[in-house]
Structure formats: C-alpha cells, structure tokens
Amino acid sequence: MNSTVFAPWEDPEQKPLIRFQNVTKKFGSFTAIDNLSLDIYEREFFALLGPSGCGKTTMMRMLAGFENPSSGQIELSGRNIVPVPPNKRAVNMMFQSYALFPHLTIWENIAFGLKREGKDKETIATRVHEMLRLTRLERFAKRKPHQISGGQRQRVALARSLAKAPTLLLLDEPLGALDAKLRQDTQFELMDIQEKTGTTFVIVTHDQEEAMTVASRVAVMDEGKLMQVATPDRIYETPNSVYVADFIGDVNIIEGRSRFLEEGQYEIDWAEGQQALHAATSAKFDNGQTCYMAIRPEKITITADRPEAADNCVQGKIHDIAYLGNLSTYHVELPNGTIIKAQTANTRRIARRSFTWEDQVWLSWTATAGVMLAR
C-alpha cells in the first residue's frame, strides 16, 4: 500500500479522534448498544450502516450528547465526553428532518450557532457568507426555510452544522428525503465539502450504496453490535459473515460442508448429485464443518456451452431475467431447485441478447471469486 493513501486505522501510532470503549446503552430492558468498542480517526468519513433498530442512531445521539451510555466511555480527542452536555461539545449534527428553524431566514439559521458563541457581527457575517458560498446558497440567504426546495434545505442544514467548524460532524440519514438523482449528486458534494473542510464526518445511513460511495470506512451494525468495520471494498469483497455479505449488495449464499484439499484450498460438498465446489481461502476450516460460499452475481460467468478449465461449473435453466438497463441479472435454476443469480453487463442491444427464458446455460466461476465463510 503506498503512503499517500489515507488509512490512519492501519497505523498503530495514530491516536483516534473518537473512541468508544465498551459502550453499552440500555432503554429499559432493551439493549440498543451492546458492549461496543470502536475507534474513528481524524478526517475520516465514517459510515454507520445497518437496518433500522440496529443502534446506529443511538451511537450518533450519544456522540451528540442527547443520550448517555449506560456504561462505558466515549472519548473525543482523548477526553471523556460522557458528562459534557450537547451545547458544550465540539460536535455538531445535521438532523434527518434538517430541523431548520422555520421562524428564521436561511442567513439567521446558519448564524444561529455562531451567535451563541458570542462572536462579533463582522466575524459572523464573514463566516455565514463563507458557508453560503460553500453550499451555493448565496441567493437564498433572505428566504425562510419553507420558501426553498428540499435539496436546498438539505444544504442549509449542512451549512448550519458546519458553521461552527466542529471537530466532528454527525449526519443522520442526511440524504434520506431527497430523490434518487439528487441524492447521487449530493453524495459527491458531501465528499467534496468533507475534503475541503477537513472535518471528520460520521454518517448514519441504511442505504448501503450511499455508505459505500461516501465513506472511507463502513461499520455494519446489527442488534447493537458491530458486525464488520472496514473500507467499502473490503466490506464488499471480503465480508466476514453471511450477514454482512447479504446486507451489502446482491449475493448468492451456498451452504455446504468443507473438505480440506491442500493448504488454502477446500472443496465444498453442497448438494446431492452436484459436483463439489472449489474455493480458495486463507481461513481454516475443519473437515465436515458447515460453511457458506458467498459469491457475487457479477463474478459468475454465464455461457451457452460448458466452459473448459473452470474451477466451478454448474448447469441450469434460466428461470427469470431482471433487466436493469445497464445490467441483466439471470436467475438460473439448477436441477435440484437451487436458484443462482448471475449478472452480466448489457454491452449489446437487448434484441441481440444471447439468452432467454428456459435456455439451458452453464454458470462458472473461479476458486477465488467467492468468499468462504464459517457463519
């Protein structure tokens, strides 16, 4: 890995900006966060990803100071912030609903936090103008929040939370209310702004694509626990569990029993009358241990004839085709009823597509294409 790549989490010398230490949060008898430890570094764009109710919002609210952990410690720049009230933290939050003050103009909304700091008028005016320019909102300064569009409101919320130049910016589903097209544009805008300001961003989202696009690292959460914390490509390519593999993107999961072949090579017996699958992994599996093969649809090749020299090869019949425009996903039914998804790019026009329903096809993939998982 070359030295210019931003990866402070790989450097043991780096001090984290935020450190969750054995944090547990209970609401009555419900455990929202379960003995969780996590380090987040300066200048990171960190995504907390998970289904609703997984505890990601609670994590964020604890960082903002709206909730206190039942036990454990949260450090910001090496200082325990648990006893610090929200208005005294160098942390600002962009709310899911944006929470713009409807009785104030855009200008006053952005100036709100600065005024509370007791800054002089000139400093405030300069800073507000800077924020308006950063978010391209100069023209709307005099308007009230209900007089601008959803996308503009989103930018006002961002400008307001950035105005005080916080050490840490929290974004709670920041793009949830925007339509798909605007959301994509805004994702890149967020990344730009994060780079320009050098602020550490922590974003909460349930949209895996959004997390993958914007984040330097992604934490996948479930039921108050961290399932995996890694860069987007690692999360996608080498998930550590079936849960993570299944949560991120589309995947085929094949359950079977492992059989040792040679160092780093295993065979997986997965169905009566089917050839064993061949997989390469650095993990250790016992003979006969239950294991799962996770393979992404786009890593499976679909051909009319049996390919020569493929590590894994199965035959089936096309059951369904999902046409996505740029891609087509083929649902191939094997003789034993298993459905395997394979994806190809539509490089040719649809009229000249090679396969159609009920065609007999061969699916093949290499030993390293999939990931062998124990759970």
Next chain:
Amino acid sequence: MRRFALIALPYAWLLALFLVPFLIVVKISLSDVALSIPPYSPQFSWDEGIGAFLAELDFENFVFLTQDSLYWKAYLSSLFIALVSTVLTLMIGYPVAYGMARASEEWRPTLMMLIILPFWTSFLIRVYAWMGILSQEGFLNQFLLWTGIISTPLTILNTTTAVYIGIVYTYLPFMVLPIYAALDRLDGSLIEAAEDLGCSRLSAFWLVTIPMSRNGIIAGCFLVFIPALGEFVIPSLLGGSGTLMIGKVLWEEFFSNRDWPVASAVAVVLLLILIIPIVLFQRNQQRASEAD
C-alpha cells in the same frame, strides 16, 4: 353560481343574527329616552315616513358618554382589567400548555379532558362556587385560618382581586388550548438542534420554543382579552360595587336605569373598541394559516 350559493348562506346568517340586531342597537343609541314601551322615541311609523323619522335621530347619547366621567373611567378600567387578566392567564396558561405538550402520549387525552371538563358545568354555577370559596367564611379563608397562615379572614370577595381570579379561572382553557396546539406541533428535533448549536436549555426555550408558539400565544391572548373586556357576570358577582367595568355599567343602564339609548351607545362604543383586537386577531390567524 354554486360558489355564490355557498357564500350566501353564512352571509345571510351573519346578516340576520349580527348586522340587523346591531343596526337596531345603533338606531336605539341615536334615539331619546322616553316613558313608553319600548322606552325610547322616536318609534318608526309608516305614516310619518322615513325622512321625518331620521330627522329626529342625533348623537346626543354619544356626547353624553364623553361628558360623564363614569363611562370613560369604566372603559379604561375594563381595558386595564382585561389586559392584566390576559397577562395573568398567559403566565399560568403557558406552563400548563407546555406541561401538557411534554406529557407522555398516554396522558395527553386525560389532561385535555381535565381542561375541557369545567365546560360541562354552567358558567354561572362555577362563578357562584367561587363566591363560596372566596367569601369571608369561605373555604379559602377557613383553610388559611386552619393552617395558621393568617389570623383574621382575608377580604377577597367583592374586590378587584376576585375579578382577576374569576376571569383567569374562566378563560384559562381559551389560553391553554391554542398554545397547546402550537406546542404539540413543535418538532422536538428543533430544540435538540438549538442545543447542539450551543444553546442552554433556557436559551433554547426563549429562542425556539417561544417564537414557535407565537401564533398560539397571540390567539390565546385575543381569546381571553376580547370577552374579558365586555365581561359582565364576573365583575357583578365577584367584584362588588368597587369594581368598575363597562359590561356592568351597560347592564345597569339597561335594567336599573331603563335608559336604552345610552346603554345602546355604550354597547356601540364597546363594539368599536373591540373591533381593533378582533381585526388584529383575524390577521394573525390568516398569517398563521399562510405559514403552514
């Protein structure tokens, strides 16, 4: 055409039940007192024609209102009492509404019920009940004597204090309900956002909660101020002879003095005074609905 029919009905209603009676009152206020039934003249009769009838009307009664200090003192005193009671009602009503809006979801219907419950009893009976509480031998004095806080009973009934207590008690729901409606709609994340941006709890309240409930406060204040200004029952039952309010003067002109023309003049002036806050109230409601 259908639109016209839709508007026509409420307008006809207003015309029949407000404008016509009001014009009759205006007419009486321009007449002279007379020993007859009804006790004023001129009476309109078709024989003499409308011209002769109009010629007899004059503004004498209105001039009289400015000459006798009783009337303008009563107007001023009413304005003052209405204003002070509105402020008192606001000071008591706001915390009540705030508490209701912050109460847990399951408690709110009960709290709302408790606010509305007094309306199930006649207003008059409730004011009489206050006489029983506030009198020299009333429950309040008995209680205070029993606890030893006072050694001689307090004189509350038949003072202006009793009027304030009566008005605040009676009109409290009209203050609480609009403020509650405004606070209930208030998005909790706005308060969190204010705190996140550096506000203490108190300053978040001043900078966000109060301005966000402004329309509710204004509506509540008008709903208390307007009826309190012309209030008659409370000052006559609780206020005794010492309290001067225009509603009471009006009553006495009509029923004790049988001077319908002067009483009507008092009523017309009172209505003119009330038009100002009513128009302001309407404008506030309109602005509130535009903002939504």
